[in-house]
Amino acid sequence: MTATVGSDRIERIRHALTDALAPVALDIRDDSHRHAGHPGARDGRGHFHVRIVSPVFAGQGAVARHRAIYAALGALMQTDIHALAIDARTPEEV
Numbered sequence: 001m002t003a004t005v006g007s008d009r010i011e012r013i014r015h016a017l018t019d020a021l022a023p024v025a026l027d028i029r030d031d032s033h034r035h036a037g038h039p040g041a042r043d044g045r046g047h048f049h050v051r052i053v054s055p056v057f058a059g060q061g062a063v064a065r066h067r068a069i070y071a072a073l074g075a076l077m078q079t080d081i082h083a084l085a086i087d088a089r090t091p092e093e094v
Helices: 003-021 062-073
Strands: 025-030 046-053 081-089
Touching: 003 025, 003 046, 003 062, 062 081
Parallel strands: 046 081
Antiparallel strands: 025 046
């Protein structure tokens, strides 16, 4: 995967999460290079780590937060993302 492909994916992920969850902090890391040759990565989708801080998560447990992130990413989970590590917090939890 070229740097351009990875950065394009990161920007699509950033856009989707920003639109849906209005984060006050958002860090996205492409870890795809760490999974080269992994059977699940053969289809070209990437491995990413997301650290997101959003007031939207107030009152939600971890499962609800993850569901909100997956819903925000929508089709990207089928086209661009193979694996996603998530650290989701409220501003008060930072």
